[in-house]
Amino acid sequence: GENVEQHPSTLSVQEGDSAVIKCTYSDSASNYFPWYKQELGKRPQLIIDIRSNVGEKKDQRIAVTLNKTAKHFSLHITETQPEDSAVYFCAASMSNYGQNFVFGPGTRLSVLP
Amino acid sequence: EAQVTQNPRYLITVTGKKLTVTCSQNMNHEYMSWYRQDPGLGLRQIYYSMNVEVTDKGDVPEGYKVSRKEKRNFPLILESPSPNQTSLYFCASSVGQGIGYTFGSGTRLTVV
Numbered sequence: 001g002e003n004v005e006q007h008p009s010t011l012s013v014q015e016g017d018s019a020v021i022k023c024t025y026s027d028s029a030s031n032y033f034p035w036y037k038q039e040l041g042k043r044p045q046l047i048i049d050i051r052s053n054v055g056e057k058k059d060q061r062i063a064v065t066l067n068k069t070a071k072h073f074s075l076h077i078t079e080t081q082p083e084d085s086a087v088y089f090c091a092a093s094m095s096n097y098g099q100n101f102v103f104g105p106g107t108r109l110s111v112l113p
Numbered sequence: 114e115a116q117v118t119q120n121p122r123y124l125i126t127v128t129g130k131k132l133t134v135t136c137s138q139n140m141n142h143e144y145m146s147w148y149r150q151d152p153g154l155g156l157r158q159i160y161y162s163m164n165v166e167v168t169d170k171g172d173v174p175e176g177y178k179v180s181r182k183e184k185r186n187f188p189l190i191l192e193s194p195s196p197n198q199t200s201l202y203f204c205a206s207s208v209g210q211g212i213g214y215t216f217g218s219g220t221r222l223t224v225v
Contacts (some may be wrong), residue, residue: 001172006155034213043203044156046213087154099144099163099207099213100171103156 002027006104013080014112017041024072030092033073034101035064039086047088048075064099080111081087115140117217119204125223126194132187134220136204144207146171146214147188147202156203162187194224195203 003026011017025033031052036044050057050064050073057064060100061080077084086093087108117138117216126132140144146161158171162181176198178190187206191198201221205214 032211036213043218045215049213051211068164088155091156097213099146099210100154100158100169101146102158102172103148103154105153107125 002094002100002102004030004032004066004090004102004104006107008107009105010108010110012110012112015082015086017080018029019075019077019080019084019109021088021090021109022072023074023092023104024070025092026071026097026101027092027094028068028071029094030066032093033064033066034093035075035092036089036103037086038089038106044089051064077109080109082111085109087112115215117204117215118208119202119217119220121220122218123221125225128190128195129193131189132194132222134189134191134202134204136189136217137185138187138204138206138215139185140206140208141184142206142208142215144185144209145181145190146205146207147187148203148205148216149173150203150219151200153190159189159202168222194222196224198222199224200215218225 032048038044063076090104093101120151121205148156162168204217
């Protein structure tokens with residue numbers, strides 16, 4: 001089955017700097033890759049996603065890149081703000097087979113003022 | 114307001130006492146799923162459902178049951194809970210394949 005690895009497990013950046021979180025997946029059949037943000041005590045919330053027919057997607061300060069050949073995808077947050085502090089999860093799934101999302105273990109991002 | 118509602122939010126129970134965690138969504142979503150979240154392990158899928166009466170196992174289905182008799186409801190049943198099922202549980206729904214899940218607020222379950 002699919003296996004998703006995520007690095008780093010913790011990340012501290014200064015406010016205004018950029019943050020990058022990387023994930024790798026094992027199943028080349030995976031074709032949908034969402035990213036979730038989970039603030040302390042809250043539910044995971046979808047922040048951006050990408051499909052395998054696209055190499056990059058941006059939404060304001062957030063971007064995701066996908067390298068299908070290397071089977072990895074990354075989340076990029078620019079101009080980080082204190083409210084970006086949270087745990088971020090990547091996931092991979094085969095969108096033509098149910099909705100079996102496999103999540104990475106998460107990255108705790110701390111944005112220091 | 115579009116949402117996924119889980120109940121209860123917190124539950125403490127004893128080993129072996131059957132329990133049900135309810136989940137309901139008001140968005141007419143086809144897909145629903147249950148996840149458990151444990152420190153260092155991320156979110157692991159227990160079961161998912163693609164439509165009424167259609168369910169499939171996720172990665173950690175042992176010790177759990179689900180049913181999907183109505184489109185809006187997807188209860189999680191623990192027939193004989195054990196301490197290793199102590200966890201934070203999330204229900205989620207999605208409008209279709211290849212579209213991200215919307216998560217409920219979570220149920221923190223403790224089995225003693």
